[in-house]
Amino acid sequence: MKSRVILIPCPSYEEGQVYEGMKEGLRLLGGLRSVIDTKERVLLKLNLVRSAPADRAVITHPAVAAALARLLREEGYEDVHAGDSCGFGSPLKIMQESGMAAAFEKYGVSLAEFKESVRVSYPKGVHAKEFMMARDVCEADAIISVSKMKTHALEHITGAVKNQYGCIQGLNKAKGHTAYPSPESFARMLADLNLKVKPRLYVMDGIVAMEGNGPTSGDPVPMNVLLFSTDPVALDSVFCRLVHLAPDLVPTNVCGEQMGLGVWREEKIELVTPEGTVSLQEAAERYGNPDFRVNRKKEKIKGWMGAVSFFRIFQRKPRILPEQCKKCGVCVESCPVEGKAISFANGRNQPPVYDYRKCIRCFCCQEMCPHKAIKVK
Ligand code: SF4
Ligand code: SF4
Incomplete structure (x- = not known):
């Protein structure tokens, strides 16, 4: 059976348009109730990586979060929470500053702060056997992962699979980067994490995406789509096609498929739009952006170049x-x-300096710089 991904064109964050787009996307996927019972405790796992104005495309747009909250309320879900473990700052503050908190209050959604951590063992894990998870994640019956379409220095893109890294609480996220320093080991850990957390539904905000120096210092670019799936790898693979990036260059796609999280190959994906089923090729032509700035280079270097790379x-x-x-x-x-x-x-009155002998190339510094002052070259 193929993994189904829904693509809904949505030209702006105007409240009515996002609501209608969200409603149609969920309908085409079979409806919220086909994956979550109304009696269950639901967590919206947003992307709140750090404080930023909504139009910078750093965080899940408040209009997308609000539309989902409204639909959950209309469908009869009463125990709904929303949050993330952000890289810097407080998720509560980010939700308040962005206007999300007001929308959540209107639709009866509680704000989850991801403050406490719980050690969760995962003996089945291929790469990661335990996680320091946010208690809010452990207490949820069903998670809806609401990611943002963005570039990422380590994994090329950050989308449906990578969004679950915020289920790891606070400073434990930084430790994960030292435990899983290469793109492949980090991707395998993410696949384990997704298999453990098992979100029931993945929604991607691709109305305005981030290209270039993502995931926080890049540039907003309209992609005008909302994507939906129960398979995060298939969803990320569609994201790749839309930005003309080969899906097999993304370690989370390759490792995700190898580890049974989902599928990235075109022949295993059914892509549905309001006009019917289209091939990924057609979707790339109709809805994609070949000029989207994303790293399209393969990182792995074999032979003597690999030895040079080692040094x-x-x-x-x-x-x-x-x-x-x-x-x-x-x-x-x-x-x-x-x-x-x-x-x-060199002192506090000079920019910081790198010691590249110690640097593990996790790019956390680039991700967290609030002034777009770090580039990966
Ligand atoms: S300097 Fe930056 S890229 Fe290097 S290890 Fe530290 S945070 Fe990671
Ligand atoms: S502006 Fe960016 S590069 Fe400069 S100190 Fe702050 S985080 Fe570091």
Whole structure:
């Protein structure tokens, strides 16, 4: 049987359009009640990576979160919560500043702060045998993962699969980067995490996506779509096709399929639009953007080039743009490496400097810099 992905064109974040798009997408997928009982405790796992205005395409747009909250309420769900473990700052504050909190109050959705962690064992895990999970995640019966369509320095893209990394509570996320430093090991851990958490439904906000220096310092670009699936790998594969990125370049797709999380190959995906079923090729032509700025290079280098890469000569590195740096220190705080691979070695009145011998290329510093002052080159 094929994995079904629904693509709904949606040209703006106008409340009515998003609501109608959300309603149609869920209908084409079989309806909310086909995957979640109305008596269950539901968690909307948003992307609240850090505080940013909604139009910067850093977080799940409040209009998307509000439309989903409204539909859940209309369908009779009464025990609904929403939140994320953000990389920097407080999820509560991000929901309040973005206007999400007001919409959630209107539709009876409680704000989940992801404050407490619970050690959860997962003996079946291929790569990760336990997780420090947010209690809010453990207490939910059913999770709806509401991701944002964005680029990512480590995994090329961040979408449906990567969104579950926010189920890991607070600082434990940083530790995960040291435990799983390569793109492949991180992807395998993410596949284990998704298989453990098992969201019932994946929704992707691709109305305005982020291209370039994502997932927080890139540029907003309209893609005008909402995507829906119960298979996160298939959903991410459609995202790849829309931005003209080969899906097998994305480690979460390849490892996800190998580990039984979902499928990324075109022949295993049924893509449904309001006009009917289309091939991924047709969808790329009709709804895609070939100029979307995303890393389309294959990272793995074999043979003697691999040996050179081992010594990190040609590896991609985070670099600071000194003219943009505000010396805030968020990058230093975010670095998960013991003893820090980035520091104010030249004093607090100068931009931080890297020690590339220690750097594991997790790109947390680039992800968390609030001033777009770090690029991966
Ligand atoms: S987080 Fe960005 S702006 Fe702040 S010190 Fe680091 S590079 Fe500079
Ligand atoms: S310096 Fe940046 S990329 Fe290197 S380990 Fe620290 S956070 Fe990760």
